[in-house]
Amino acid sequence: MQVKETDLPGIGxxxxxxxxxxxxxxxxxxxxxxxxxxxxxxxxxxxxxSVGTFTDDEARKLAGIIGGMAYKPKALENIDIEIxxxxxxxxxxxxxxxxxxxxxxxxxxxxxxxxxxxxxxxKEKKNIVPGPDYKFVSDSVLVVAGERQHxxxxxxxxxxx
Amino acid sequence: xxxxxxxxGFALVLIASVGLIAERFRFSVIPFYxxxxxxxxxxxxxxxxxxxxxxxxxxxxxxxxRLGVLFLLFYLGLEFSVSRLxxxxxxxxxxxxxxxxxxxxxxxxxxxxxxxxxxxTMVVCGIMTSSSTAIVAKVLVDxxxxxxxxxxxxxxxxxxxxxxxxxxxxxxxxxxxxxxTSVGAIAKTSVFALGFILLFIAAGRRFMKYIxxxxxxxxxxxxxxxxxxxxxxxxxxxxxxHVAEAIxxxxxxxxxxxxxxxxxxxxxxxxxxxFFGAMFFFSFGLSIDPMSLGGAVGAxxxxxxxxxxxxxxxxxxxxxxxxxxxxxxxxxxxxxVSRGEFSIIMASIGKAGGLLPVLQSFAVVYVLLLAVxxxxxxxxxxxxxxxxxxxxxxxxxxxxxxN
Numbered sequence: 199m200q201v202k203e204t205d206l207p208g209i210g211x212x213x214x215x216x217x218x219x220x221x222x223x224x225x226x227x228x229x230x231x232x233x234x235x236x237x238x239x240x241x242x243x244x245x246x247x248s249v250g251t252f253t254d255d256e257a258r259k260l261a262g263i264i265g266g267m268a269y270k271p272k273a274l275e276n277i278d279i280e281i282x283x284x285x286x287x288x289x290x291x292x293x294x295x296x297x298x299x300x301x302x303x304x305x306x307x308x309x310x311x312x313x314x315x316x317x318x319x320x321k322e323k324k325n326i327v328p329g330p331d332y333k334f335v336s337d338s339v340l341v342v343a344g345e346r347q348h349x350x351x352x353x354x355x356x357x358x359x
Numbered sequence: 360x361x362x363x364x365x366x367x368g369f370a371l372v373l374i375a376s377v378g379l380i381a382e383r384f385r386f387s388v389i390p391f392y393x394x395x396x397x398x399x400x401x402x403x404x405x406x407x408x409x410x411x412x413x414x415x416x417x418x419x420x421x422x423x424x425r426l427g428v429l430f431l432l433f434y435l436g437l438e439f440s441v442s443r444l445x446x447x448x449x450x451x452x453x454x455x456x457x458x459x460x461x462x463x464x465x466x467x468x469x470x471x472x473x474x475x476x477x478x479x480t481m482v483v484c485g486i487m488t489s490s491s492t493a494i495v496a497k498v499l500v501d502x503x504x505x506x507x508x509x510x511x512x513x514x515x516x517x518x519x520x521x522x523x524x525x526x527x528x529x530x531x532x533x534x535x536x537x538x539x540t541s542v543g544a545i546a547k548t549s550v551f552a553l554g555f556i557l558l559f560i561a562a563g564r565r566f567m568k569y570i571x572x573x574x575x576x577x578x579x580x581x582x583x584x585x586x587x588x589x590x591x592x593x594x595x596x597x598x599x600x601h602v603a604e605a606i607x608x609x610x611x612x613x614x615x616x617x618x619x620x621x622x623x624x625x626x627x628x629x630x631x632x633x634f635f636g637a638m639f640f641f642s643f644g645l646s647i648d649p650m651s652l653g654g655a656v657g658a659x660x661x662x663x664x665x666x667x668x669x670x671x672x673x674x675x676x677x678x679x680x681x682x683x684x685x686x687x688x689x690x691x692x693x694x695x696v697s698r699g700e701f702s703i704i705m706a707s708i709g710k711a712g713g714l715l716p717v718l719q720s721f722a723v724v725y726v727l728l729l730a731v732x733x734x735x736x737x738x739x740x741x742x743x744x745x746x747x748x749x750x751x752x753x754x755x756x757x758x759x760x761x762n
Binding site: 204205206207208209210212224226228229234236243244245246248 | 438439440443446447492495496499500503504505506507508509510511514515517518625683684686687
């Protein structure tokens with residue numbers, strides 16, 4: 199997919215996305231945080247049809263949904279999505295895991311595997327981008343990102359006793 | 360002295376009320392602030408506590424208005440970026456040059472028709488060549504045209520116009536405010552002002568590293584105070600070396616625009632610009648006697664017609680250079696017609712320099728007409744284009760039928 203970016207001084211930035219099926223989507227990111235989405239008007243090449251206007255919060259939610267990140271795994275142990283070489287996966291820490299009670303820093307997750315923990319969803323609370331001091335607890339879901347071979351190392355580390 | 364706070368309170372009630380009304384009818388707020396200021400003043404009858412003459416608070420309101428100009432220009436500087444303008448490409452620079460050129464010539468023409476002296480004519484050129492960035496951006500967003508191909512061109516041309524505003528303001532302040540009378544003295548102050556500006560920008564670029572570092576302040580309170588200190592000291596210092604304080608504010612804005620903190624400053628400064636900017640328009644209105652407007656109506660009408668014509672032509676030229684359709688080119692010209700904040704600032708330079716008072720009345724009527732007509736023309740540009748195309752086609756078809 200081709201993405202063309204241009205500045206709209208005083209308004210924000212314009213992104214033109216050419217999709218595979220010859221479609222075109224235009225996204226305007228306003229300086230005040232509002233996002234707008236447009237498609238060309240099939241009846242008039244000079245006009246654009248508004249698809250929707252989103253606040254900053256809404257835009258992030260929408261991005262998550264389109265990117266597949268808002269999809270919460272329920273029964274599944276892991277789900278993955280792939281963006282170029284980057285893989286994002288969900289992993290559950292089971293109650294018998296050796297990781298429980300240890301911190302990210304202690305386990306050297308990134309040094310040993312190259313994978314970053316981008317979020318930990320516990321029963322009650324969510325930790326976005328937990329620091330090295332974060333202590334793993336039972337029954338939480340880890341959202342991790344890394345390249346395919348790193349994710350493999352990560353799985354081995356998570357399964358290690 | 361006791362009534363000052365209450366009077367400013369009344370002023371704010373008036374400003375906020377007309378603002379809400381304008382918003383309701385989707386008009387630009389700027390002319391409304393000016394009109395409500397104009398309707399108030401020493402000639403208004405007063406009843407006890409309800410005193411709308413603003414006798415005691417006039418000086419304070421005027422001072423807040425002065426700060427408004429500083430914030431408006433500081434923001435203009437922050438939004439502007441030389442590298443961005445250069446990146447925008449040849450077609451925008453060429454289109455922008457046509458736009459500024461044609462509008463400037465229409466200003467000269469009007470000044471000549473009215474028999475104005477040189478200084479007044481130069482102020483008129485400034486009033487007529489300064490598009491309102493605020494109105495244009497708002498109208499484009501309201502009409503959902505931000506994704507249209509011509510919008511890039513419009514905003515690029517507006518940035519080119521902003522460059523003109525900066526240069527013309529420094530020229531005007533040399534011409535009008537320095538009190539110089541001979542050609543030599545005027546040239547000297549103008550060259551000095553230009554040298555000061557270039558030196559300031561060069562120094563800003565040279566020391567950007569240190570500026571970035573010293574503004575690396577976590578506390579938003581201290582960050583605000585530091586930026587405000589920079590703004591006021593630069594504006595004040597410029598005034599002492601005979602460069603208008605507004606130019607100083609613009610300069611520090613230009614320098615900080617290239618800093619890594621540019622966006623943060625922009626966000627922080629917007630409420631100040633809005634508050635003191637509204638005070639500026641209100642105080643500008645207060646200084647005008649509504650009875651004096653009558654004399655300027657004819658001139659303003661001619662000015663409006665000249666501006667619409669100049670914009671239509673330069674829009675078509677700019678659109679053709681950039682390779683968009685004639686219909687989109689019509690949009691360019693009509694969208695840029697709106698006049699507002701910068702035209703009023705140009706007129707206020709004339710006021711500060713003690714030029715003919717008719718300039719202010721002219722600016723008010725002219726801005727009032729174009730701030731209302733501009734968005735309307737923008738909205739209806741498609742229909743106007745269709746109308747002209749229809750007439751054009753009929754004219755063209757007639758001789759063909761004879762053959």
